[in-house]
Amino acid sequence: LVPIIQGLIKYAIGLQFETVADKWSDADMAIGETYANAIIPVFLKYDKIAAETVKRNMVQDSGVSFGELVPDGPQTVADAYLRVANDFGVGCQYIGKKLEVDACLNYVPSTATSTAARTNSSQLMMIGGGLICLISSLIL
Numbered sequence: 595l596v597p598i599i600q601g602l603i604k605y606a607i608g609l610q611f612e613t614v615a616d617k618w619s620d621a622d623m624a625i626g627e628t629y630a631n632a633i634i635p636v637f638l639k640y641d642k643i644a645a646e647t648v649k650r651n652m653v654q655d656s657g658v659s660f661g662e663l664v665p666d667g668p669q670t671v672a673d674a675y676l677r678v679a680n681d682f683g684v685g686c687q688y689i690g691k692k693l694e695v696d697a698c699l700n701y702v703p704s705t706a707t708s709t710a711a712r713t714n715s716s717q718l719m720m721i722g723g724g725l726i727c728l729i730s731s732l733i734l
Contacts, residue, residue, distance in 0.1 A: 595636075595682060599675050599689050599697075602629040606652060606668035607694050613662055623663065626652050637678055644677040672697045 605626030612623075630652035638645035651664045651671050664671065672695045679686055679701070689697035 596684060596688050598629055598633050602626070602633060602648065602652065603668060603672050603689070603692075603695055603697070605629060606664050606671040607692060609663040610668050610694075611662075623654065627654065637674065640681045641677040644674040647671065647674040668695045669699065671695075673700050676701055 605622060608622055609626055630648050634645045634648055634653070637648060647666070647670060651666050654663075672689065675689060675697065676686060686698040686701045691697055691699075
């Protein structure tokens with residue numbers, strides 16, 4: 595799960611000043627969308643707003659028409675993870691930070707988790723492992 599979130603943020607940073615019309619970034623757009631499409635269903639299970647934030651910023655068929663990619667900025671993409679961090683049991687410090695983005699910048703500690711997280715944590719770990727294998731095979 596952590597590598598998927600890190601990859602998503604990496605491509606959000608790289609694409610933040612691009613537009614859909616910038617053809618040289620097609621490969622980066624495709625990889626960024628792959629990370630997004632891998633994590634959106636997982637986020638959706640725990641937090642609809644987090645999933646929608648990732649989709650709006652990283653998936654190009656979500657209403658962006660030849661405009662700026664990552665319209666809310668890469669920090670917003672990283673902050674989407676914060677909405678589900680407690681559910682996943684993986685703190686923002688494991689996501690890391692770069693010059694442009696700090697995964698813990700807007701973190702507010704909470705002990706609350708969703709019912710779905712309490713009852714389905716083993717399913718999440720299995721899904722996360724499968725997604726890592728899938729993305730690794732696509733990149734290599």
